[in-house]
Amino acid sequence: MDDPELLGQFLVALGDRERRSPHTIRAYRSTLRRFWDFLERGGPVCPDRLGALTPADFRRYLGERRAGGLSNRSAAREVSVIRAFFRWLRRTHGVTCTPGEHLSAPRVERRVPRPVAPDAAAALGTAADDADWTEKRDAAVLLLLYGAGLRISEALSLSAGDLSGDLVRVIGKGNKVRDVPVLPEIRHAIGAYTEACPLDLPADGPLFRGKNGGRLSPGLVRKRMREARAALGLPDSATPHALRHSFATHLLARGADLRTIQELLGHADLGSTQIYTEVDAAHLLDVYRNAHPRS
Known part of the structure; x- marks a missing residue:
């Protein structure tokens, strides 16, 4: 209809x-x-x-x-x-x-995202040297989600020309543009994919391609995530979007301030970023309960 x-x-x-x-x-x-x-x-x-x-x-x-x-x-x-x-x-x-x-939305308790452990997140973005080009592509996408905190739609919307040195230019919600630092590990993973990819990757075309040459679909990334999750023994909560949550949570734990995390995530409102203080507090409480002799 x-x-x-x-x-x-x-x-x-x-x-x-x-x-x-x-x-x-x-x-x-x-x-x-x-x-x-x-x-x-x-x-x-x-x-x-x-x-x-x-x-x-x-x-x-x-x-x-x-x-x-x-x-x-x-x-x-x-x-x-x-x-x-x-x-x-x-x-x-x-x-x-x-x-x-006239419409008042009912109060909803915000769900605290469950971050993926750093070593597990890094493992998701690892592909063997002799891996198929599609495996290298998927590893690069997952590493980008974790290492740069991108939404899956932002990562798959990237053009080859959006990568410039140590930065990637991201167009987020509302066409808001932000430049996000790209770690050497991410550049290496993307380079391994582009070198192995048999398709042309012009600067103005999609960076991540499907086998038929079109833009890679989110469904394939989620499928790859499910397979990797099973192989690594991770919980169902380890989704592509959880990698973005993990990026923010791990930055906060290492001392990054909320304003910086807000800019990196592309949040228009700082309130959207403040949920990560709850995530970090939940992690600290877990550590306390498991380690303190009087807990």
């Missing part, structure tokens, strides 16, 4: 303007189609109709979803998606309705 025109425009903007991942766009589409179907029960949906929505309309929608068993975490996500859609409507179509004033 085709998306309504307004939704289609918004979803395109998410990908083109804000560089959201395909997974995120699918989640936004699913939420907004449910909201759209709810509104269509009262008649055709257009900008004027959206601008005339009342607090009761938003509360009724969320009430129906909650009655269907929606969890606090899922409800908070739906509220966030609807708010983002109406911010876009205000900017592009002059719709002045502000659901943020």
Whole structure:
């Protein structure tokens, strides 16, 4: 089923303007189609109709979803998606309705990320000298996620020309550009991949390629992570995104300040970075409980 025109425009903007991942766009589409179907029960949906929505309309929608068993975490996500859609409507179509004033997201306890141990993270990014070029490629991607703290979508969006000396230029959410230092081990892993890769890697083309020459898909990286996780005996929590968490947690443990970590991760809000102080505190508590003679 085709998306309504307004939704289609918004979803395109998410990908083109804000560089959201395909997974995120699918989640936004699913939420907004449910909201759209709810509104269509009262008649055709257009900008004027959206601008005339009342607090009761938003509360009724969320009430129906909650009655269907929606969890606090899922409800908070739906509220966030609807708010983002109406911010876009205000900017592009002059719709002045502000659901943020009418929808209060339920409180959700933040999950503390579980970091991967440094030696395990380094092992994930190791490939034998005689490995196939795709194995060297996957090792380079995983090492980049850990060693530079990239989101998987950021790593796979890199062009060959984005690497320059000791830095990699990353385009993150909202097209925000940041330069991230690249350690010698990462440069070596990427160099091993590019040397072994049988495909052309022009400066303006994707750095990480699939076997057919297209941009490497996140699904293949996750598959490689599952295989490596099984081989190393790591828990299910050791995902590609956990490598980004590990990058931040290990920097904090070594004395890096939050502002520096914020810049390296590309967080717009320092509050998004402060969760890593909780991670480090949790680690210290584990060490204390396991080592202290009176614990």
